Amino acid sequence: MTQSSPPVPSLWAATAAAAPPTTPLDGHITVDVAVIGAGFAGLSAALHVAEAGRSVAVLEAQEVGHGGAGRNNGQVIPSLTRSDPADLRRRFGVDRGNRLARLVAGSAALTFDLIRRHGIDAQARQDGWLQPAHSPGRAALSRRRYEQWKELGSDVALLDGAQVQDLTGATGYSAAWLAHDGGHVNPLGLARGLAGAALTAGAQVYTRSPVLTVTAEGGGWRLSTPRGSVTAGKVLVATDSYADALFPDLRRSMVPVTFYQIATDPLPPDLLAQVLGKGHALSDTHADLYFFRPTVDGRIVSGGALVSQANWQPRLDRRVEQRLREVFPAFAGREIRFSHRWDGTIAFTPDFLPHLHELAPGVVTITGYNGRGVALATACGPVLARAALGHGLEDLDIPLTPVRPVPFQGLIRRFASLELLRYRLRDRREVSL
Numbered sequence: 062m063t064q065s066s067p068p069v070p071s072l073w074a075a076t077a078a079a080a081p082p083t084t085p086l087d088g089h090i091t092v093d094v095a096v097i098g099a100g101f102a103g104l105s106a107a108l109h110v111a112e113a114g115r116s117v118a119v120l121e122a123q124e125v126g127h128g129g130a131g132r133n134n135g136q137v138i139p140s141l142t143r144s145d146p147a148d149l150r151r152r153f154g155v156d157r158g159n160r161l162a163r164l165v166a167g168s169a170a171l172t173f174d175l176i177r178r179h180g181i182d183a184q185a186r187q188d189g190w191l192q193p194a195h196s197p198g199r200a201a202l203s204r205r206r207y208e209q210w211k212e213l214g215s216d217v218a219l220l221d222g223a224q225v226q227d228l229t230g231a232t233g234y235s236a237a238w239l240a241h242d243g244g245h246v247n248p249l250g251l252a253r254g255l256a257g258a259a260l261t262a263g264a265q266v267y268t269r270s271p272v273l274t275v276t277a278e279g280g281g282w283r284l285s286t287p288r289g290s291v292t293a294g295k296v297l298v299a300t301d302s303y304a305d306a307l308f309p310d311l312r313r314s315m316v317p318v319t320f321y322q323i324a325t326d327p328l329p330p331d332l333l334a335q336v337l338g339k340g341h342a343l344s345d346t347h348a349d350l351y352f353f354r355p356t357v358d359g360r361i362v363s364g365g366a367l368v369s370q371a372n373w374q375p376r377l378d379r380r381v382e383q384r385l386r387e388v389f390p391a392f393a394g395r396e397i398r399f400s401h402r403w404d405g406t407i408a409f410t411p412d413f414l415p416h417l418h419e420l421a422p423g424v425v426t427i428t429g430y431n432g433r434g435v436a437l438a439t440a441c442g443p444v445l446a447r448a449a450l451g452h453g454l455e456d457l458d459i460p461l462t463p464v465r466p467v468p469f470q471g472l473i474r475r476f477a478s479l480e481l482l483r484y485r486l487r488d489r490r491e492v493s494l
């Protein structure tokens with residue numbers, strides 16, 4: 062079953078430009094390419110397929126941006142969660158490793174270019190993204206990441222603690238690496254804008270149209286929805302952590318983990334000038350991640366994982382208020398008020414890398430953006446489009462691998478929040494080193 066939480070009461074839903082009008086699929090259509098899921102990956106893929114002159118239909122179970130695309134923190138990050146270019150070269154060989162690294166390195170620029178090219182109203186700011194080191198030991202990581210992404214041609218800088226404070230108002234960090242072409246968006250605005258761009262390019266987008274079955278038919282595929290069906294030569298599956306029972310092995314190939322988001326009220330201008338006042342987005346090196354980003358209307362959006370989901374709102378408020386005060390001294394003596402809280406799931410793969418799979422002949426997916434999907438899933442749209450246009454799957458920018466269900470995925474999912482306790486312990490130990 063597709064997860065059908067109530068409409069997202071998020072800041073993004075309250076402030077994004079309206080979605081283009083869409084309807085459920087009613088009746089039968091035939092297209093070259095069917096796309097399942099209207100998040101960044103599915104919509105970007107549809108846009109690129111349509112621009113290549115092929116017919117394409119997106120089928121979305123709920124509304125555009127219902128999944129991670131409409132619920133995330135909106136940080137546009139041109140790097141991976143854990144792996145750096147050298148790790149990718151070790152794992153996949155020099156050529157394949159570098160190709161994946163370049164896809165990642167170019168993902169933020171590609172996203173902002175799409176926003177500009179299609180005039181998407183995503184409240185986008187390309188003011189830079191940085192990853193500060195929360196302990197002296199992690200400063201070595203900042204240097205390593207800076208050197209590796211620089212060697213690949215990324216526009217990056219290495220900062221010391223004083224420079225981090227000067228740039229962001231954040232204290233307690235010993236170093237950081239900064240990606241100048243990163244930034245932040247209203248992610249629901251981006252998803253809706255991509256849907257608009259895809260429609261303008263000739264794609265069809267159907268909402269409230271969950272794909273219930275995918276069956277082989279006459280050398281292609283037939284997809285059924287509650288009120289219609291699609292015949293397509295190729296199928297792109299872009300359901301990431303919101304994958305339902307349609308492809309059971311795909312669903313079991315990653316672990317969806319719930320993360321919470323929270324937005325402050327707009328800050329007074331004098332305070333705003335001292336808290337990410339130059340517009341940067343920031344995610345640090347804590348295993349239990351600290352992350353903060355400003356919005357165009359002067360709020361800070363943050364969040365985190367919680368050990369228990371029970372009564373989560375007041376606990377989230379306390380935790381985020383504590384972190385804001387810990388990181389930004391400018392909040393001292395000031396009241397912090399929160400206006401919006403929401404949640405969503407992130408798909409984690411065992412190697413923390415996105416995976417390209419052929420689920421059946423002509424049925425292709427990329428899944429597992431591991432908290433980096435704003436830029437990376439958008440940048441995977443053209444990769445998926447190439448797959449649908451007949452490009453050899455062995456020769457795409459993400460290495461093709463078989464789907465491997467995560468052993469004991471159900472148990473891991475249940476106890477993922479306990480892992481957070483171990484992370485917090487590790488973070489505390491590192492700081493006190």
Ligand SMILES: Cc1cc2nc3c(=O)[nH]c(=O)nc-3n(C[C@H](O)[C@H](O)[C@H](O)COP(=O)(O)OP(=O)(O)OC[C@H]3O[C@@H](n4cnc5c(N)ncnc54)[C@H](O)[C@@H]3O)c2cc1C
Nearest residue numbers: 098100101102122128129130133134136272405433434435
């Ligand atoms: C709380 C949170 C914070 C995050 N913060 C960041 C961040 O700051 N930066 C970053 O880069 N990434 C972040 N992420 C991750 C990012 O949101 C995801 O990686 C990204 O949304 C993945 O995009 P997608 O298009 O692959 O999938 P999604 O956006 O999840 O879209 C999948 C869609 O598939 C649909 N679907 C599922 N099954 C079916 C079916 N049978 N038929 C039809 N439709 C179906 C779903 O309804 C859904 O709309 C965050 C995620 C969360 C949850």
